[in-house]
Amino acid sequence: MNIISGYLRQAGTAIRFLLLATIVLGLLYPLAVFGAGQLAAPFQANGSIVKDSSGQAAASALIAQAAADDAGTQDPQWFHLRPSAVGWDPATSSASNLGPNDAKLLETVTTNRAAVAASEGVSPEEVPADAVTSSGSGLDPHISKDYATIQVPRVARAHGLEPQDVQELINKQTTSGFEAFLSQPSVNVTLLNLEIANLAASRN
Amino acid sequence: MVFSTASFITQIAVLVLVLALLHKPLGLYMARVFSSTKHAKAERALYRLAGVDSGTEQSWSVYLRSVLLFSLISILVIFALQRLQAILPGSNSLPGVDPWVAMNTAISFVTNTNWQTYAPEATVGIFVQMCLLAVQNFLSAAVGIVVVVALIRGMVRTTTDRLGNFWVDLARASFRILLPIATVAAIALVIGGVVQNFWSTEVTNTATGASQVIPGGPVASQEAIKVLGTNGGGYFNANSAHPFENPSVFTSLFQVFLILLIPSALPYMYGRMVGDQRQGYTVAAVMGALWLTSTALMAWAVSSGQGSATAAAGGLGEGFEQRLGPAASSIFAASTTLTSTGAVNVAHDSLPPLAGGIAMLNMMLGEVAPGGTGSGLYGMLVLAIIAVFIAGLMVGRTPEFLGKKIGPREMKIAALYILVTPTLVLVLAGISALLPEVMVNAPASGPHQFSELLYAFTSGANNNGSAFGGITSSGPYLSTMLGLAMLLGRFLPIALVLGLAGSLARQRKIPASSGTVPTHGPLFGSLLLGVTVILTALSYFPALALGPLAEGLIK
Incomplete structure (x- = not known):
């Protein structure tokens, strides 16, 4: 008791x-x-929301924003993100979770490499690893500087811009200093595409 | 992506330096918190309202009963409220959680595992995340701390059966240690870019035509205690790979620091409480040596870039965040599995095979380097008792630990302790591997499929919570078996540790003699290191050989 x-x-x-x-x-x-x-x-507390030149909330500076159709094909006018296991939809987040020897992953990266090489007009060897692999979150807005650089001719042509002006925007958006030393030089595609839109609007 | 050795060394140096600076003040503070006889006004109010007799200390069995009852009631409450999510406020229009998932999640958060068999974005709203799961992040971490405090009291005290008052200890660990540090850390994380609001934001890029709903939520407050309490349960499915949980390489390093902060200060608290700092430093040195070695091995394995798909991609990339880079992800992956955290900033499933194997081995070591909040130190102290027993056999004397005889009862408890998790992992993973209807949940092929299963049970039984995410564990069988692994992997060791504390506290102190094996210094430290590695690594070697070793060495 x-x-x-x-x-x-x-x-x-x-x-x-x-x-x-x-x-x-x-x-x-x-x-x-x-x-x-x-x-x-x-x-920061409210999601690092950035506005476009008209004051419209356009994107989060931390979240991947793809210009893509429903099938997941990225618009050739804009800088492309890395592949995403969740179609860049911030309502969810995930990696592919495929193993390093996975046959499906092997096939996917091989297909991706050929597709990126074709759309950027470079040889397959010039396609960097981040361009063909999906990130851990599927929402990573960053790409390597190499991947951004091979996209310059395509994006410049689409907007009637000088390639060196586009390259300059990339340089401006590339992480540098101690941050780049601790991680790796990275370009934020979400912000870069906003800058491209601004530059194109100001030139036309 | 290229693994940067310079970055790796810099980050390790920063961590070692900052932790070296902070372990002493924090260790002293924690020792004072658990030795003080004074209660704060708010604490006295809490004790009155909760009906806690703060002046009465408990015997080991009552202390254990309090741990178990508190945990059981927490599990039942969390299970019930998840099921009722649809009719509760803050549900974000989500339905009640599936019963198997709710059961697994309740166990997972109460046992400090934070295995997530669900995708949070599609399963749990703000109420469940903030008022149920994040609260357990505090309380389960506090339970780990108070259990090691009770063990240390058992070592120090003589001829008593009193080990302290669980409720008083729990309140102090939660409100005097975890809450203040978490508050500062959460604000720092907000400044670093982590979200803390209660709404989502619609955005439209008129130039590209892209529209998104940017999620919000009390992320920073959960993130801080997620790492500080070595919990690991993410607000988002991608955990610390998600840009809103871990926006930059700086927040990533800060999170690793928070993961290691309390576990690396606990040895100093231990030294202080037993009145011999050399004891604390010996334990800390063994933990530090294991952490450094394992982190370096992880870096080596990651930078190898092994794997046919990795080679086809032209290097590391799959599962990695570009903004964090492979060096930061290696340090994170090693530290999260050497503690009982289980947060991830890279998809462990996609790591090179041997790197995935090292993550598993880290957990299999029993998460003692430096381990989870409290659980790492009590695991290491049990190993120290085994080491002193082995040393005693060598010199032919009855082993003693801090002036207490290690007799048959103490040795039986220690031996049972180290058998619990390997038995759970190997038996449950072994049985499950024989069931084809279970193995379909691990979609990989060859040795990697077994790795996914082995990782799940290793993570569950060791209360880690990280995963080879390819496995689907939300069905009835794996939810139940992993729930069982988490429950037994948490509370059997706690029961044994408290029993050990009770048995040590009853003894008289015997003065050290010329035949006493000192439990400090390099000689004992090396012995402890050897015992830790040999006991655990050998138990798991055959299982590892079938999974990550087979995948990593054959190709």
Whole structure:
């Protein structure tokens, strides 16, 4: 009898402790971080939303935004992202989760390499690895500088821009300094395409 | 992508430097938190409301009963509220969670595993994430810490059966240690780009015609405790590979730092509490040596770029984030599996075969280098008792540990402890591998298929939570078996550790003599290192040979 009442008393304590802890850790704590975030860094806290020249919320600076049709074919007018296991849809996120010797993955990267080489007019050996592989999230907005560079002629032609102007935008959007040293020089395609649109609009 | 050795070395150096600076103040602080006899005003209110008799200490069996009851009730509450999600606020219009997934998830978060058999975006709304799962990120981490505190008290105290009060310890670990650090870390993460709001944002790029709904949510607050509490359950399916959880290489490094922060300060707390810093530093040195070695091996295996698909792609890339790079991902992958975290910033399934194998081996070591919050240190202390027993056999004396006799009872407990997880992993993975209807859930072929299954059970039983994500584990069989692995892999070791604490606390202290094997210094450290590697690695070697070793060495 004594043992049972001991258990019941402790179970009561457990339930009340959980409830009180939930109020502090599950409500007050995230709300405090929310408040601090809105004061200290509202841009980041709200998803790093960037606007276009007309003031319209155009994209998140951190999330891949593809100009692609429903079949997943990327529009040749714009810089292309890496392949994505989720079709660049931020409602979800995933890697392909295929193994390093997976036959399907081998076939996919081989097909991708040929397709990128054809659309950029370069030899298959010039296609960098990031251009044919999907990222861990499927939402990575970044590509390597090499991949951006082989896309320059195509994008410049589509917008009637000088290739060196486009290359300059790439250089501007490429990570540098300590960040690039710790990771690798990377170009944010979401932001780059916005810059291309701005430049094209200002020239025409 | 090219693996940058310079970046790898720089990041390791930064981590070592910062952790070396912080382990002492944080260790001292934690020792004070658990030695203090004073309660804060808010804590006294909490104890009154919850009906905690804060002045009474518990015996090991009552302490264990409190751990188990609290965890059981947490599991039931989380299961029930997930099922009721549709009628609760903050559901984001999502239906109630599937019963198998809800059961697995409740167990997963209460056991500090954070195995995610579901895609969060499509399964759980803000209420479940923020008020259920993130709360367990605090509480399950705190449970790990208080269990090691009880073990250390058992080592220090003499002729008593009292180990402390679970509720008081739990409140202090949650509110005095985890909450303040998590708050600062979460704000730093917001500044670094992690989202913290309660709405999504529609965006339209008029030039390209692209429209998206950019998700939001209390991500930074969950992210901070996800890594600080060595939990690992992501707000998004892609976990720390998702740009909103881990926007840059800086936040990635910061997350690894948070993963290692408490586990690397606990040895100092231990040294302080037992009144001999050399004890703490010996344990810390073994943890550090294993962490450095394993992280270097991971870097080597990743940079090899092995694999036919990887070669066809022209190098590393599949599963990697361009903005983070392979060096940051190697450090993350090693640290997340050497602790009980399981957060990932690269798809482990796509790593070169031997790198995936090292991730598995790290978990198989028992996650003791430096391990999960609390669980890493208690695992290492049990291994130290085994090491002192082996040393005692060599010199022909009854082994002693910190002045306590390691008798048959203590050795039985320690031996059972180290048998629990290998038994769970090998038996459950072995049985499952024989069932064709289970193996269809691992779509890979050849040795990689077995690797996906072995990884799942290794991750579950060791309460890690990372995965070879190709496996689908949401069906009834794998949900249940992995749930079982997580439950037994968490609470059997905790029960044994608390039993050990009780048995040590009852003893008198015997003075050290010329025949006492010192449990500090390089000699004992090397012995402990050897015991850790040999005991665990040998138990798992045949299984590893069938999976990652076969895939990595044959091709």
